Amino acid sequence: MIYDLAVVGAGPAGSSTAIAAAKAGLSVLLLEKKNVGRDKYCGGGITVLARKYLKDIGASEVEEVFERFSEGHVLILPGEKILIDAIKIHGYYLVRRSRFDGKLMKIAQSFGAQFKPETEVNRINVEGDKVVISDRKGEKYEAKYVVVATGADDRIPVSMGFPKREKEGLGHCWGTEAPYDVDTQIKKWRSEYGFTPLFFIFGILTYGYFWIFPKAGHMNVGMGTTLEESAKYGELHLKGYAKGLEAAKKLGILDNTKPFKVNMSWIIPGRPREKTYSIKKRALLVGDAAGFVYPLTGEGISGSICSGMWQPRP
Ligand SMILES: Cc1cc2nc3c(=O)[nH]c(=O)nc-3n(C[C@H](O)[C@H](O)[C@H](O)COP(=O)(O)OP(=O)(O)OC[C@H]3O[C@@H](n4cnc5c(N)ncnc54)[C@H](O)[C@@H]3O)c2cc1C
Incomplete structure (x- = not known):
């Protein structure tokens, strides 16, 4: 099957992208190297703005895991x-990130995104008018476009030819x-x-x-x-x-x-990468992969959700 959109990484940026895209009627594949319940080292402070974005994408159910x-x-x-x-x-x-991210992954699935945990992507190539995504186990997935939401880890964006982050x-x-x-x-x-x-x-x-x-x-x-x-x-x-x-x-x-x-x-990637999308590569970067974190506070969840929700269009 060729999906309309493949999303690599199921943190707040990837899950928000998957939710917004699935809601817009696209067929979506969400690939995550870890499992539901994976933790991420983070203060877990959700701003009022981030909460609004969650509401905008129809993911207010995630508030069940707001702890304080x-x-x-x-x-x-x-x-x-x-x-x-x-x-x-x-x-x-x-929030505790294991619970917050886990809930968002589940909401993405409830909107129709196909979720594949324990799937570590190691290569993304463009072949004609589609993107071929390979994982470490040798499986291949095809989509018309790919959103890279792999967080602060530079490897996938750089392997695709995106510029390295500035130190x-x-x-x-x-x-x-x-x-x-x-x-x-x-x-x-x-x-x-x-x-x-x-x-x-x-x-x-x-x-x-x-x-x-x-x-x-x-x-x-x-x-x-x-x-x-x-x-x-x-x-x-x-x-x-x-x-x-x-x-x-x-x-x-x-x-x-x-x-x-x-x-x-x-x-914490507190500065946007020099280039965050490529029409030729049929790829967009969102969240930390794009560097959308406020440099002073280190607050990146709202930028992740916002970049995820605005990227996909049918
Ligand atoms: C110590 C610390 C405190 C912070 N505190 C706050 C805070 O209080 N409030 C706030 O708003 N922000 C905070 N941030 C920033 C926030 O954590 C990030 O901006 C946010 O997690 C970015 O979300 P993301 O989805 O882009 O990336 P991530 O949350 O990092 O998610 C990336 C996902 O991609 C997966 N992945 C990576 N590589 C692959 C691959 N090859 N194949 C498949 N999957 C892959 C990972 O397993 C992960 O699930 C903090 C950051 C740090 C480090």
Whole structure:
């Protein structure tokens, strides 16, 4: 069968593309190298804008996996004097990515997209007026067009002849999402600040920040900076993380820092790739594959959904 559209990668960008395309009446094949329930290292903050895009594509059902609402930020600059700025604005819905992405994959299927998990694509070629996609097991799939939604991993876009990412636009994050008594901690935060915030602690590493995001029964604690800075750090990654935890404990943000050990790290592509589509290659890049992440905040889920929902047209 020749599908109208093949989508490679079932993160928020790929699943949103598949949902929008299937809704528009296209036959869609969604290929994912992992399985439903795969995790992705991420703060999991869904902005109001991302929520609107989800509604626009008809995927509001995903709100079932929204775990918490945070009404604003607390920005902290430690020093001789500690500057704390609590801003009740720009709320975030917090999700665990394994559940959020899994739900979006299921919604894509419910709209008629054919979903193939555990299918790692390793080659995409144009043959005449179709695209031939090969996976690691030697299977081949055919479609009129392909949307590449493989995230921050550069391999597939570069193998297709898209330009490499510019190093300057890349961020690097590390941390964990660990089981934690979040409800008790939030009670304390609410009595201190009057709302449930996301915490950002600055001044520990150059250009970056340390964050604390509450989920349901899990706390996401991480830090990030530019990849260029991070490459110089070596042991400073862990020392910086330890400093962040120490500051969080001292300020009464985390009563218990023991659960938090760095066990995940990932790249943030904070600048669009020089070219994000090719008529000749019959291909479009969306989400992190295209580099659609806000460089300052590292927020990329809304850009992923937005790029996914606008790409497919019958
Ligand atoms: C530490 C960290 C914190 C973040 N916090 C936030 C936040 O709070 N809010 C926010 O909005 N954004 C956040 N982001 C950014 C956000 O995670 C990304 O922008 C978003 O996940 C991009 O979605 P995507 O679908 O493009 O890529 P991904 O979510 O990376 O999905 C890509 C998918 O493609 C699959 N894949 C890859 N290669 C292949 C292949 N060859 N064949 C088949 N499948 C393949 C992968 O398995 C994966 O499922 C954060 C990022 C990081 C690193």
